[in-house]
Each structure stands twice: as structure tokens, then as C-alpha cells.
Amino acid sequence: MKGAVFRKEAAGLCCTGGRKGNVMKKHTASKLLALVLSVSVLLGSSLPVMAAEKSDEAVVTESAEEVREAIDLSGAEEMESVNAVMPVGDLQLMEVDEEKTGQLVDDATIKKIDRAMRAYTPSKESLMVNKAKHFYYYEKLNAEEQDMYDAMLMACDDPANAMSGGLHFTTIEPFGTKFWEQYRKVYYALTLDHAELFWLYNDNDTSFVLYSTGQDTKGKYGVYFELANGVKNYEQKMKDFNKAVKSFLKEIDTSKESKTVARAIHDKLTDLVSYDYQVCDEGIYSDYAHTAFGALVHNSRGGANIAVCDGYALAYEYLCQQVGITANVIYGMAGNTKNELGGHAWSMVKVDKAWKEVDACWDDVGTRVDAVKQYCDKNSDAYKVYMEAYKDKEYGKKLGHYLYRVSTKKISHYTPPADDVYVTKDGRFYVSCLTESYHVRDKDGASGLLMKLAPIAD
Numbered sequence: 001m002k003g004a005v006f007r008k009e010a011a012g013l014c015c016t017g018g019r020k021g022n023v024m025k026k027h028t029a030s031k032l033l034a035l036v037l038s039v040s041v042l043l044g045s046s047l048p049v050m051a052a053e054k055s056d057e058a059v060v061t062e063s064a065e066e067v068r069e070a071i072d073l074s075g076a077e078e079m080e081s082v083n084a085v086m087p088v089g090d091l092q093l094m095e096v097d098e099e100k101t102g103q104l105v106d107d108a109t110i111k112k113i114d115r116a117m118r119a120y121t122p123s124k125e126s127l128m129v130n131k132a133k134h135f136y137y138y139e140k141l142n143a144e145e146q147d148m149y150d151a152m153l154m155a156c157d158d159p160a161n162a163m164s165g166g167l168h169f170t171t172i173e174p175f176g177t178k179f180w181e182q183y184r185k186v187y188y189a190l191t192l193d194h195a196e197l198f199w200l201y202n203d204n205d206t207s208f209v210l211y212s213t214g215q216d217t218k219g220k221y222g223v224y225f226e227l228a229n230g231v232k233n234y235e236q237k238m239k240d241f242n243k244a245v246k247s248f249l250k251e252i253d254t255s256k257e258s259k260t261v262a263r264a265i266h267d268k269l270t271d272l273v274s275y276d277y278q279v280c281d282e283g284i285y286s287d288y289a290h291t292a293f294g295a296l297v298h299n300s301r302g303g304a305n306i307a308v309c310d311g312y313a314l315a316y317e318y319l320c321q322q323v324g325i326t327a328n329v330i331y332g333m334a335g336n337t338k339n340e341l342g343g344h345a346w347s348m349v350k351v352d353k354a355w356k357e358v359d360a361c362w363d364d365v366g367t368r369v370d371a372v373k374q375y376c377d378k379n380s381d382a383y384k385v386y387m388e389a390y391k392d393k394e395y396g397k398k399l400g401h402y403l404y405r406v407s408t409k410k411i412s413h414y415t416p417p418a419d420d421v422y423v424t425k426d427g428r429f430y431v432s433c434l435t436e437s438y439h440v441r442d443k444d445g446a447s448g449l450l451m452k453l454a455p456i457a458d
Contacts, residue, residue, distance in 0.1 A: 001296045008133065018297060048101035079431040086284045086362045086437070087275060088335050088342030089249045092285030093447065094202040096184060102175035102210045106239035110213050113165070113224050118164040127238035128156070132321035136328040140453035144170060148186045148223075152208065155225040156197055159206060160234045166225040174212040174221050182445030183210075192329045192450075196241065198291035204300070205231040212298035218433055238294070244296040245322060248272075254323045259351045265319045266404055269295070270364040276306045278372070308309075312347035312361040317347055326350040330357070330454055332441040341440060349405065350456060354457040356405035359439070365390050366434070367399050385429045389422040397432075408457045411439045 138149055151166030158164040172179050183189065187208075190203045199205040211224040232236070252264050275301055276289040287301075288294035288311075295315035296309040313329045320327040328348045334344035346359040361367070369390050376383040389395055398420075403411060416434035423430040442448040 003172055010012065013198070014440070022248065029326070031435070076427055076430050079382060079429045080385050086334075087277075087280055087309070087367065088333070088340075088344050089283070089363075091292060091310055091331065091343030091345045092202070092279075092283055092290070093108075093331075093343075094285050096187075098175065098180055101183075101208060102180075102212070102352070104175065105213060106209050107213055110211065110222070110224070113211055113226070114167075114256060116163045116223070117167070119167045119326070120158075120161065120165070126157065127235060127242065128194075129242055130194060130318070130321060131324070132193075132326070133324055133325040134326045135193040137193050137453065141186065141189060144172075145182060145186050145189070148182065149190050151184065151223070151225045152190050155208065155227055156200060156325060158201065159227050159231045160396075161230075164227070168223045168225065169220045170223060171220055174210070174223050181446055181449070185449045188331070188447050192317075192331075195314040195321075196238075196291040198241070198288060198293035198314075199231045199234065199237065200227075200285075201291050202285050203285055204288060204291065205229070205234075237297075240297050241293050245319065248296060249322060252323070258325050261323055262325055262349050262351050263404070265317060265323075266358060266360055269316055269319065270360055270400060271364070272296075272367075273305050273307050273312060273360075273364065273365065274303075275361070275367040275370060276308050276311075279308050290314075303365045306362075309361045312364070313359075315349045316349075316358060316360045320349055328454065330438060330441055331447045331451055334359075334362075334437065334439045336435055336437050338438055338440075341370055341438065344439070346403075346411075346439065348457060350455075351405070355457040356440070357403070357408055357411040357457050358405060359411065361402050362437075363400050365396050381429065385424055385431055386433070388424055391434055392422060395422045399433060406457070407447040413438055424446070 054135070110352060138146060141149060148168045148170070151168035154166030165362045172182065191197055195201075200207070206227045206229050207229045209226050211226070212221055215221055227246075248268065252261060252268065254261055256264075276287075276294070278284070278301075279287050279289040279299070287299055288297075289299040289307045291307070291314040292311065294300075294311040296447060298304045299306045310329065317327040317329050321430075327347055330343060330346050330348060332346075334339035334346075335341040344361075346357065347405045348355050348357055348359065350356075369387070372383060372386045372390070390399070403414070406414075413435045414434075416432060416436065420432045420434045421430050422433065441454065442451045
């Protein structure tokens, strides 16, 4: 899923320092709307903007064309973005090393593993906490897949203890093509349902090792799941994670209705987390930036609250789970055009019995601010205009929720509303920061099989 990585030329803000190239152009029709908005700002009158307070899915109360027909003014100049795309190519999934993961062993070895597992006594208090009422993907798996999922989860009970393991019985011959297809599907289901397994996700600290022998008298195969290595500093990492979650939710009034709580979690998360450009640009798949731990604690290089797309998505899901709100994570591709799609992950949340799509990563206005700072000439008009737009309270609020609780149809092909415009306070320039984009769910491979089980949001 390497796709198109978010690079300098695709940062969305490749700027020049003046009126050069196609960064700024005059368009008479657009100027009219710009000046209407400029005058309205000066006079304090209400503008034809999205009715965001009434619905999570924004609607336009009055079209730009109607405004242009009503008032004929001119004077502002359009500031156009170049290659305005949000980060993609940031979803990097690990490849299963089948030869190292699956091992056919003799009966003596299996008996030894079995004795060790039976002798193992689970710890009384687990550091893994998940208060979810529903684990979405687990509930969508068939019985045999759920049994494998249970064995995996059992093996994760105490990753600091080598004797912790799980046993799965199957009619599918171990370590063949069909087996590995099921294994990958269930692995994704487990790690997407349980963001607290951040140390397992993408082999960050450990991975599964599977042992099996021949069929038993009933024609079934036994497959033992163990973790390859212990998790370094496991106890401290889990305590840090749990502490961060508790601290995050402490400031959320969970007594309010679910719709309000889900939005409060989204807003606080996008304020807290910064985007990890290094992980995206270098295509690193084994890093805490891909996890809820990266978003809520730190990435693998110690950067506090730094993540990429799946880190945002898993953190949002997990935080919702802890307050009784059902959520899940979606794997797929995203980009500004169908020909420029890169690996991407986002979330879904179920509120008032209805599923909606959420892309907290792309809703993070801070990512746009970082791109401006990194790729634009600070002396250019473009830099000043974008920074002013992103930091404007009302316009920033709109940008920060444009992919929050929307339908599957809308996120699949997002088209900016006609009234998406920001006019600088001096009335010289206006800019539209939202662009056309696509979100396409995985259709191929094991992750594609899992995504076929994901809900459709109306």
C-alpha cells in the first residue's frame, strides 16, 4: 500500500513569493463572492456558510451563484493552491514472513508447548484495558475465524511471559495459501478491534509464531499461537498508554449524549496530535506512529503525540470504545484524483444507531499549518494567506470537521461546497482550502476481505 507518498511537491502548498506562475489568478465571477464576503466581514453581517451546527454533514444554505447574481462587486484576488492534497501513502502494512511465522513440528514439540501452556497461570490484573461493548470485526467473522481470533488474543494476554499462548483448531491445512489468507484477515481484525495491542500492530515489538503438526483423529489440525519475543518495557508502555487515555478522557464530559462526546473526542484528538512526515515519506511500517500509542503517547523515536493516518484512526476508535461508543477502522486508498491514490486509513463511528465516516487525520488543521511552514516561503503572500485562513477561528472550525461524520458516498468522492472560501482581513485575497478527493476502501487481499464486512454509512 505504498502508493503516492506525501512529498514536497504534493504538500498542498508549494508556494511562490509573489504573483508568479498560477498561484494567483483573477476570476471576475469569483471576485464578486470574495468582495461580498469581505464587505460582510467588515460590516459584521452573516455569511452564506455551511450550517455546521445543525448537522454533522454540512449543507450550503445559499449557493455562491445566487450571491454573485445579487451583488456585483470586485476587488479581491484569488490565491490558488498548487497540488493541494492531504497526506497519503502513509498506510504501510507489514508483510507476513510465512516461513518464519508458521512452523510444522513433531508431536514431541507440540506436547512440550501444550504442557507449558497448561502450566501457565494468567496474571490477576491485566494491563490491557478495553471497555468496548462491541468489537466490530470480531462480530463479523465466521465461527472458525473467531476461534483463530480468540487464540491470537489469548496469546496476547501476557506478552512478557513466554508461556502465554493460544490454541486454535481448524479444518484448513496449516500454512497453505488458504490458511495464510485467513490468518492475515483475522490478524487485521484483531489489531483493528484492539488498539491496545499497539506493540503487536505491524510487528512493532513482537509477532506471532505458529506451531502445528498433523491432523487429529477427528480430522482437525491444532495450531498453537505464541509471541516471538517479549515486548521490551511492556509494563511501562502499557501504563503510559493507559495513563494517557485516562488523562485524555478526563477532560471530556462523558455524561452528555454520544453525538456530543464523539465530536469532543475528535476535536481534542486533532488538536493534540501532529502528523509524522518522516514515517510517511520513508514508508516505515514498523513505528508507533501507526498506532494509538503514537497518537496518545509517542512515536518510536520519542516524539510526543505524533502519528500518521492509522495512528489517528486507531486512537479515535479506542477512545470512543472506552466511553461506550462503537467505532471501527477502515483500510483503503485516498487522494485528490482516482489516479493519485495512496494507502490510507480512517475511522467509522456509530452514533444514534447510525454509522458515519470520520477522517481525523485529514481533519487535522495542524497538518495543513505544518505543510505551510515546511514548504512555503515565509515572505510570500501565499504563506501569509494560508496561515491566516488556517488560524481563523470560524474558517478553521469548518476545515476541522469537513470529513467528520459524513456518509460513505460523500467521503468516497468529496466535492468542496461552493461557499468554501476565506477572505483575508485586509480584503486583498481569498482562498478555497478544500479540494476534491477520493476515499476508496480496500478490495484486494486479506484486508480487502475484511473491508467487505465494514458498514456503509448513509
